[in-house]
Amino acid sequence: MMKDKIKVGIPRGLLYFKHEVLWKTFFEELGCNVVVSPETNKENLNKGIHYSIDESCLSAKIYMGHVDWLRNKVDYVFVPRIASYSKQNQTCTKFFAMPDIVENTFKDIKILKYNLDIANGKTERAGFIKLGLSLNKNIVKVLFAYRKAKYKQLENERKQTKEQEDILEKTDKIKILIVAHSYNIYDKLIGFPVQDYLKKLNIEVIYADKASKDESIRASYKISKSLYWIYNQEILGAIELYKEKIDGIIFLTTFPCGPDSLVNDLCIRKIKNIPLSYILIDELQGEAGIHTRLESFVDIITARRLRLCL
Amino acid sequence: MSVEYKISFPHMGNYYIPIATFVKNTLNAKICLPPKITKKTLELGTKHSPDFVCVPFKYNLGNYIEALENGANVLIQAGGGCRFGYYSEVQEEILRNLGYNFKFFNITSRTFKPLLYYKMFKEINPMLTIKNFLYSFYLIYKQIAVLDKFEDYIRENIGFQINDGDFKRLEKKFHDELITIEKIKDLKSISIKYTKLLKEVPINKPNDCLRVGIVGEIYVLMEPFSSCFLEEELAKKGIEVKRYINISYLLFSKEHKKTNTLKLAKPYLQYNIGADGVDSVAHSKVLAKKGFDGIIHIKPFGCTPEINCMPILEKISEDYKIPILYFSFDSQTSETGVKTRLEAFHDMLLMRKEKNKKWKELT
Incomplete structure (x- = not known):
């Protein structure tokens, strides 16, 4: 039986x-x-x-x-x-x-x-x-x-990292790094509209949480020495690892996330020379507002890229 | 070595006294106390803080800015289990961005290690001996105990003083003397003298007065300004206030050990829920068991450990039939709103008490 x-x-x-x-x-x-x-x-x-x-x-x-x-x-x-x-x-x-x-x-x-x-x-x-x-x-x-x-699990993580790094090397599209916890960026209601709209604007979306975890944590000490939230270390490190290869950064946070409230502020103060945008999502969010902000952010990056090329 | 050190640290209730004593006795440097917290402090802090950080961060930052304006050049910050542990790095960055020049001492550690701080303090004062350091440490340990005992008595009785302002006047005198001590002997004599004076203050305390316990996040509990002087408001209504958390409890008490508080919080909690959330649950349960009339839970807006403990508190409230009032404080909290809610809570407690009494008489 x-x-x-x-x-x-x-x-x-x-x-x-x-x-x-x-x-x-x-x-x-x-x-x-x-x-x-x-x-x-x-x-x-x-x-x-x-x-x-x-x-x-x-x-x-x-x-x-x-x-x-x-x-x-x-x-x-x-x-x-x-x-x-x-x-x-x-x-x-x-x-x-x-x-x-x-x-x-x-x-x-x-x-x-x-x-x-x-x-x-x-x-x-x-x-x-x-x-x-x-x-x-x-x-x-x-x-x-x-x-x-x-x-x-480890195999899967390695595969994701590898795939992402291949994309970073190959593509000519504008690359935007999204710095967000995986439970925000992959959520259908929180992060998906952002991802989706960026893809519609012909942007290559790079995910901070797909970077290699050990390397990320080591790299994160360059931005913040006393940071002890491991999930934040993992996504911050990605900025340091990928900063040469990306055109812009979007911080995506839910309201009122405790660790992000401090860490993102510190990053915004410390990271220079890369355009960044900070999107805060709460339960009353309308999509139109996010779209406008993303569009203008992408416009800025495109203009900057053109200027750098000239 | 030409610059003269002027040391400053953020306010929290009356605990500037032991810190000032410690710094004075060990560092041989000047102390630049930040001005008492006012609306202006909070505004300054809020202006330069991240937007939804918890409110102690804003108060601390406001204190630092005011102290730096007054000429301080060494700042001290501690650290702890929740967001508090990360305060120092962000605050340092913000203050440097504002263009101030200072040395920043960060006493962040998971556990309390006096010897580690000795090395840190030796950097400022090379003449510091370990004997002197440990003696000063012992001194403030005792001093905090005396201070907390004094405050506990006042908290329980200030609502019932016969002449208005008796306790306040005595407390001020006590603080003025306490800050000058250098030896254990002085401390003992002050302690004996003021305990006697305290007992002599005339009070009129009925046996069945309303008793309310306060639990919650440590900063808003200990800094009266940040909780809109909640304890004073309660006292004005003739309520006895019980609060377990103070510095001697947090740093030196054996009951604060994780395993102990977790045991107290059973069966509601199985794990540590971060920072002092377990204490809030454990104390609420103890208060409910002791038959207090109500519990007030206070926290800064967005304080994760305390939000974690709220569903559990609600369950305690249901199980023990004890009313719990929740407050969360931010830079925008209006004092009037707090007062109104307290008044309603007080009325409700009174009516409840009356009803219970009648019920008992009937049965």
Whole structure:
């Protein structure tokens, strides 16, 4: 007799965009059914706003909307806690609290989680083993699943970096680097309109989060020495790595993102000689406003390029 | 070595006293206290800050600008678990962009390490001995404890003083004397003297007065200006105010250890939710259990750790049937708005108390 497969739901928000392959492969290897909530839409957002504290950042509100969508559709919702990758750095405190927030907000869902907090001695491998064992599997299978998932994830990251670097070398189009967290730029509601419109204007969009992570972190020290938010380091470093090859930078942030409020301001003060634009998105955003700003930014870059050529 | 150092640091409540004492005893340099926080400080800070940064950043920056205008040339900033840890670098950059010339000392560290700071201070004052440094450190440790104990007593009783302004006058005298001390012996005599004086202030405190606990983010808790003098407003209405968080709690208290507060916050929390969010949850639970009439949760606008703890506080409020009032403060917060909401909260608490009393009599 085959037992029914366990259904695991993953909300399409926040760190999903960073760990998509890792998470999906791990659960699939363990024989679970993985359900990912659909792309963000207005309804997600409204639900998210309903279930969040008003002052949460837009990205976190959208995440709550996705969690709500998964309610009653799956056995478990996967909400990991990712706090730090080493003693020197940490993530935004929003990620510290996500499992607790979800558990206290929704009474009727069971969550699955792992705790990655290396500053306090909680490694990713141990977290995944614990997570796998809680699904009643034998440890060899869990270890194997984790190794395979991790390998695939790293492979995927390397591939993305390589592809992007090829584009940077080859294309003659205007290249604009978007400095944004992956959960903002790849979100259907937040970053997608920006990406889409830039592509319509015949711009090559370069993503800061696709740069090689280790190199980025090392490069980020040139911009800021005491920065300790690792996700910000990863995207800042890309500016330093690619600055010779790009024509402009767009900072894309959701309101009111804690780390970005300081880091972006520092960047705007420190980065010279590259045109940059700073787009802040909140839940009441209209598309026309963004389009106008993007268009004028592209105009400036085009004019600058012409002048440099002459 | 020709330039004379003038050291300055941002305000937070009355804690300029221990910092000033420490700097005076160890650095052998002049202290340039920034003027007390006013509307102008906040305006100056807001003008040069990133737009949606949390409000302590704006106050700190305002303090620095005013201090630099007054001739300070060494600035000190600390750091902590949330955005606070990154303040120093951004503030330094902003101030340098404004064209000021100064030395910036950044005491950012995850844990409290006195010996590390010794090296830093030695840069300014090469004559500093380690014995002197540790002694001064011990001195301010004691001084903060005395200061906090004094304030705790005032907080609990100022609402019930018979003659208006008694406590305020005493507090001012106390501060004036406290800032001059150089030895532990002086501190002890001051402590004994003022504890006695405090107890002598006539008060008229009913046994069943309203009791409200305040929890939240540390800066707005400790700097009365930034919370629109919330504690004073409460006192005027005859409410006893309880607040756990002060510097001695944050830096030296054993209860502040993560594991301890997490234990207190169970079953609501499983993990540390960043900065002092766990403390807010743990204290709210303790206050609710102790039978306080209400809780006020305050934070600067956009403070992530405190926003994290709000859904959990709401659950506590539901489970223990205790009303919680939330405030978030920014540079635009109007004092009148705060007052109105406090008044409504006070009325509600009174009515609730009355109702509960009647209910008890009936059953």
